Amino acid sequence: MDAMNKPHNDSLLRFMTCGSVDDGKSTLIGRLLFDTKTILADTLTHIERTSKKRGMEAVDLSLLTDGLQAEREQGITIDVAYRYFSTGTRKYIIADAPGHEQYTRNMVTAASTANLAIILIDARKGVLTQTRRHSYLAHLVRIPHIVVAVNKMDLANYDQAVFDKIRADYLAFAEQIGLQREGHDIQFIPMSALNGDMIVDRGDAMPWYTGPTMLETLEAAPPAHSEHDEPFRLPVQFVCRPHASDDPELHDYRGFMGRIEAGEIAVGDAVTALPSGQSSRVKTIELGNVQMQRAITEQSVTLLLEDEIDISRGDMLVKTGQAPEPVKQIEAMVCWLSETPLSTARTYIVRHTTRESKAKVSEISYRVDVNTTEHLPAQGLNMNDIAKVTFKLAQPLMVDPYKVSRPTGAFILIDESTNNTVGAGMIEA
Numbered sequence: 001m002d003a004m005n006k007p008h009n010d011s012l013l014r015f016m017t018c019g020s021v022d023d024g025k026s027t028l029i030g031r032l033l034f035d036t037k038t039i040l041a042d043t044l045t046h047i048e049r050t051s052k053k054r055g056m057e058a059v060d061l062s063l064l065t066d067g068l069q070a071e072r073e074q075g076i077t078i079d080v081a082y083r084y085f086s087t088g089t090r091k092y093i094i095a096d097a098p099g100h101e102q103y104t105r106n107m108v109t110a111a112s113t114a115n116l117a118i119i120l121i122d123a124r125k126g127v128l129t130q131t132r133r134h135s136y137l138a139h140l141v142r143i144p145h146i147v148v149a150v151n152k153m154d155l156a157n158y159d160q161a162v163f164d165k166i167r168a169d170y171l172a173f174a175e176q177i178g179l180q181r182e183g184h185d186i187q188f189i190p191m192s193a194l195n196g197d198m199i200v201d202r203g204d205a206m207p208w209y210t211g212p213t214m215l216e217t218l219e220a221a222p223p224a225h226s227e228h229d230e231p232f233r234l235p236v237q238f239v240c241r242p243h244a245s246d247d248p249e250l251h252d253y254r255g256f257m258g259r260i261e262a263g264e265i266a267v268g269d270a271v272t273a274l275p276s277g278q279s280s281r282v283k284t285i286e287l288g289n290v291q292m293q294r295a296i297t298e299q300s301v302t303l304l305l306e307d308e309i310d311i312s313r314g315d316m317l318v319k320t321g322q323a324p325e326p327v328k329q330i331e332a333m334v335c336w337l338s339e340t341p342l343s344t345a346r347t348y349i350v351r352h353t354t355r356e357s358k359a360k361v362s363e364i365s366y367r368v369d370v371n372t373t374e375h376l377p378a379q380g381l382n383m384n385d386i387a388k389v390t391f392k393l394a395q396p397l398m399v400d401p402y403k404v405s406r407p408t409g410a411f412i413l414i415d416e417s418t419n420n421t422v423g424a425g426m427i428e429a
Helices: 025-035 041-053 069-074 101-111 129-140 160-177 214-220 248-252
Strands: 012-019 081-086 091-096 116-122 145-151 185-190 233-235 238-240 255-259 264-266 270-274 279-287 290-292 294-296 300-305 316-319 327-336 347-352 355-369 374-376 386-397 410-415 421-427
Touching: 012 025, 012 101, 012 129, 025 081, 025 091, 025 116, 025 214, 091 101, 101 129, 101 327, 101 421, 116 129, 129 160, 145 160, 145 214, 160 185, 185 214, 233 255, 264 279, 279 294, 327 355, 327 410, 347 386, 347 421
Parallel strands: 012 091, 012 116, 116 145, 145 185
Antiparallel strands: 081 091, 233 316, 238 255, 255 300, 264 294, 270 279, 270 316, 279 290, 279 300, 327 386, 327 421, 347 355, 347 410, 355 374, 355 386, 410 421
C-alpha cells in the first residue's frame, strides 16, 4: 500500500467506474469534473437548463457522462462513456461502464485498459449480485487497484456501522473469488456523490472516516507498468526503408517501428527477433526525429540494430534472454462480443499485438455464470458470455500470460467472413 501514499506527478491514470443501476456512477464522475473545475461554462449552462426542465432544484451532474439520448431518456448508462480531466498533479481518462448484465461486453472493453476500478455500492442496499459480478470482471481483467465507494451515505444518516458492515461483507466475497492477492489492494471510501462528501472535499458529515477522499486516492494511485519490472516487448508494426532520398546515409537505413507494450530498452541492449530467434544489439532509438538513449513502455519508437537481420511486421523484438516461447495453442478466458454465437466448427482469426493467426476452437472448458461465478458446461458461446476456451493456431504467436503482461497476454477474435471483432481473450498461464 506504500505506493498509494504519494502522488505520481504528470502521470496518466486510466480508471473505470461500475456499479448497479442508480448507484450514482455518472453523478460521481460529474461531481469529480464539477469540483475539479474541468467543466466548460457552456456545458455547465446546458446541463443546468436540462436539470430545470426536469424540475430539479440542483444540477443533475450525471448528464455530464450520459451522452446518448437513450441514456438520458431512461436515466441509465448503456454505452461506455469516456471522459478526460486533469488536476495540477496528473491526467485522467475515466470509463463510465454500464451496470446491466446485457452490457457485460461493454464493461470488459472498458476494464481492459483500466489500472483502477471504482465499484459503487448503495449504502442502503449493500453488496448486491451486480456488485459481485463487477468485482469478478475486475478480477478477470486483473485491474490491480479496487476502490469500493459506498455511496449515498447521506441516505443512511452517515452511519459508520452501515459502512463497516458493507466493508466486511465485501471483503468476505473478495476473499472467496481471490480478489485479494499479492500486489493488489482494495480501499473503501464512504461518500455522497450528490452532496460532494469525500469526493474532492471532505465535508463535515463523516468525521469518523479519516482515510483519503476519492480524489486523493486517485492522485496517489500508481501509474500502469510502474509497480513491477516487465519484460521488454515491442511488436513490429512497420519496417521503415526510405527509398527516394538524395542522402546517401539513408540508403542503408532500416528502422523497426512499433509501440513498446512492456518494459524498457536502451542503446546497446541485446535484442532477439521472434519467431526467427536472430539476435543483435540496439544501435539507435528514435522518437520522431529525436534520438534517445532509452525508451519506456507506451512510447512509439523506431529501433535501428547493429546487424542486418530479417524482421517484418508481426515479428516481436524482446531483450535477449527474456523471450517467450512461440506457441501454436492458447488457453484463454474469452468474452464473446458478437450477436452471432461462437461455433466450434468455424475458423476465426486471432489478432495478437501486430500478428495474426487463423484459429480453431479445440475445447470450451466451462462458461462462467458472472452473477454467481459458478462454472457451467458449454457447447458454444452467446453474446456477453465469458468462458475458458482452448484454440489451436495455424501460425505461432509470441504470448505472455495475461497476469504477467496485459498487452501481450490479450488478443481479439475476428470473424474471417465479415471481418467483425467477435471476441476478446485473456491468455492463461
